[in-house]
Amino acid sequence: MARRKRVAPGPDQFLICDPSELPAAKSARRLLKQLERPLWTEAKALLIARYLYYFVLITKHGTYIDGFAGPQRAKHPKMWAAKLVLESQPRWLRNFFLCDNKASQVERLRELEAQQPTDPRRSIQILSGDFNQEVHNVLASGKITDREATFCLLDQRTFECKWETLGALAAHKPHNKIELFYFLPVGWLNRSIKATKDEQALFEWWGQDIDELRNAGSWEKGEIASNRMRDELGYAYACPWPIWKEMHSGRLMYFMVHASDHPEAPLLMQRAYNNALKPPEPIEALQHELPNLFTDAGSGN
Numbered sequence: 001m002a003r004r005k006r007v008a009p010g011p012d013q014f015l016i017c018d019p020s021e022l023p024a025a026k027s028a029r030r031l032l033k034q035l036e037r038p039l040w041t042e043a044k045a046l047l048i049a050r051y052l053y054y055f056v057l058i059t060k061h062g063t064y065i066d067g068f069a070g071p072q073r074a075k076h077p078k079m080w081a082a083k084l085v086l087e088s089q090p091r092w093l094r095n096f097f098l099c100d101n102k103a104s105q106v107e108r109l110r111e112l113e114a115q116q117p118t119d120p121r122r123s124i125q126i127l128s129g130d131f132n133q134e135v136h137n138v139l140a141s142g143k144i145t146d147r148e149a150t151f152c153l154l155d156q157r158t159f160e161c162k163w164e165t166l167g168a169l170a171a172h173k174p175h176n177k178i179e180l181f182y183f184l185p186v187g188w189l190n191r192s193i194k195a196t197k198d199e200q201a202l203f204e205w206w207g208q209d210i211d212e213l214r215n216a217g218s219w220e221k222g223e224i225a226s227n228r229m230r231d232e233l234g235y236a237y238a239c240p241w242p243i244w245k246e247m248h249s250g251r252l253m254y255f256m257v258h259a260s261d262h263p264e265a266p267l268l269m270q271r272a273y274n275n276a277l278k279p280p281e282p283i284e285a286l287q288h289e290l291p292n293l294f295t296d297a298g299s300g301n
Helices: 041-059 081-086 103-114 131-139 163-171 189-195 199-206 211-215 218-231 265-275 283-289
Strands: 015-017 032-034 063-066 095-100 123-128 150-154 179-184 237-244 252-260
Touching: 041 081, 041 150, 041 237, 041 252, 041 265, 041 283, 063 081, 081 095, 081 103, 095 103, 095 131, 103 123, 123 131, 131 163, 150 163, 163 179, 163 199, 179 218, 189 211, 211 218, 218 237, 218 252, 237 265, 252 265
Parallel strands: 063 095, 063 150, 095 123, 150 179
Antiparallel strands: 015 032, 179 252, 237 252
């Protein structure tokens, strides 16, 4: 029987999991819901910054880890997540680990650090090297205790982040694991797989044989990655958030897969996705609208 070709939704009518109805059971089927608007590549950093805005308002503290932290487009500061997060208000995130393996990117990170106002309550560590190795230094720093709300951005450049690195991050805290925001490049993944001659590198990136991922459609790839984060890494919730090529493009470029243990974290990411292009809501308005969250122990950790 011929396999029916799946037609991907367009940018104005696409489906994603409904975070408000995500069951705690890891094997349960996720439900779907329409989002208000698509987001595209140039808005990705705004999505990250908006989620961290909600995150810190609720946790009142936190640690931010960025494994591939240098700017991907040096002339577009609004596309640089580390810069947006460092400069966001209120300044309640207290520990930053910013890593990159390119000397030019590390220099940009050091310049960014030097531009920050002096704050004895803040620790900014710039790490020069492969995050797959540096992650162990981050986790051994003593900063990330079981009660420390922690968010890790893994905005890799295709195959840079090994699956065992995700495993190390997920296993570090016995309860309320480190939140992950993981870049999965579905728009060009098969082409990159085909062009890569190093099968071992592919195996280390995906953590297992890559055939299932290679043979899946774009939307199925996002589901597969999310399922593995729940089933193998032990996260209670994982959801793939789609990012398109540009504002009016129907081409899906990649997913940012969000994994968390807290039941409200997917709701906050949905809110961030829908509001990323809008001015930040005043704190008082959020406290009125989301009173239960502001009396909780933390959004995702």
